[in-house]
Amino acid sequence: MIKFADVAKGDELPAQTFPIRRLDLVKYAGASGDFNPIHWNERFAQSVGLPDVIAHGMFTMAEAIRVVTDWCGDPGLVVEYSVRFTKPVVVPDGVEADSGARVTVTGKIGAINDDGTVRVDLTATSGEEKVLGMARALVRLP
Amino acid sequence: MALDANFKGRTYPPTAVYEVGREKIREFADAIGDPNPAYRDPAVAQDLGHRDVLAPPTFPIVITWPAALKVIEDPGLGLDFSRVLHADQRFVHTRPIYADDQLIATVVIEDITERMGQGFLSTRTDLATVEGEHVVSGYSKLVVVGEQP
Numbered sequence: 001m002i003k004f005a006d007v008a009k010g011d012e013l014p015a016q017t018f019p020i021r022r023l024d025l026v027k028y029a030g031a032s033g034d035f036n037p038i039h040w041n042e043r044f045a046q047s048v049g050l051p052d053v054i055a056h057g058m059f060t061m062a063e064a065i066r067v068v069t070d071w072c073g074d075p076g077l078v079v080e081y082s083v084r085f086t087k088p089v090v091v092p093d094g095v096e097a098d099s100g101a102r103v104t105v106t107g108k109i110g111a112i113n114d115d116g117t118v119r120v121d122l123t124a125t126s127g128e129e130k131v132l133g134m135a136r137a138l139v140r141l142p
Numbered sequence: 143m144a145l146d147a148n149f150k151g152r153t154y155p156p157t158a159v160y161e162v163g164r165e166k167i168r169e170f171a172d173a174i175g176d177p178n179p180a181y182r183d184p185a186v187a188q189d190l191g192h193r194d195v196l197a198p199p200t201f202p203i204v205i206t207w208p209a210a211l212k213v214i215e216d217p218g219l220g221l222d223f224s225r226v227l228h229a230d231q232r233f234v235h236t237r238p239i240y241a242d243d244q245l246i247a248t249v250v251i252e253d254i255t256e257r258m259g260q261g262f263l264s265t266r267t268d269l270a271t272v273e274g275e276h277v278v279s280g281y282s283k284l285v286v287v288g289e290q291p
Contacts, residue, residue: 004271018175018183024175027172027173028173028174030169030173031170031172031174031204032170032173032203032207033203033204033207033208048224053193057228057231058200058203058207058228058231059174061200061231062174062176062198062199062200063174063175064238065198065199065200066174066176066178069176069178069198069199070178071188074180074190074191075178075180075181075196075198075199075238076180076190076191076192076196076237076238078199078235079234079235079236080232080233080234080283081199081200081230081232081233082230082231082232082233083230083232084229085228085229085230085231102164105145137199
């Protein structure tokens, strides 16, 4: 387990890349209850001006915090987590095993706070696009 | 503008009790592709100091989003859900959600604004146990896009 005393501002967390396939969006729709057709129906997505089906913003948000929870060892240490959804993650269909999209997430210690929390600043990119903005987590390390 | 600014500050009645459950947490963890055993195995969660399996940090959306949607569907507010986009999301946890939690959601409309023809709606949904213990608050900012003049 990472200890509060062991971290310094500027430290980088191990980055991770998450594949996103259509199947993942269908599973997320079912588990979350968000059945908005922009997340699974190409025809509908295009009818509202999107290039293709897009991932749930909340799916991307859930992937991004894994960089923090895998690093700190206890997901219960995350006391605050916020993101801005800046660009949609477009998830094309395809028969290849690597079809779909990829989101790469990096994390860096942005602040060590007097209240015993540390702030992790996250970035999430898909292709060349920054898909989350102001993505920050506050973690109460032991 | 379509949104009625008089709804700012409105608090909606608490929802029915949501019983969390280990299998729902496992299903959600599977759906986000996270293999963390603390979301599945009570012994692992207890070793970390938790009383039961805990939910991932974004799991509260499963409860807060439908609660906030009820508000959005309030006909008086004048919001067309087909034009709503999720702009921001924030969670503030007093503690993690546990598998044995029985939670009640209370939705507050914190702000309604309009900028450059777009409407912005900020909601806060507090999740508390049936005994009244605060667990987490979810803050959602929604944008109403492409309004007809």
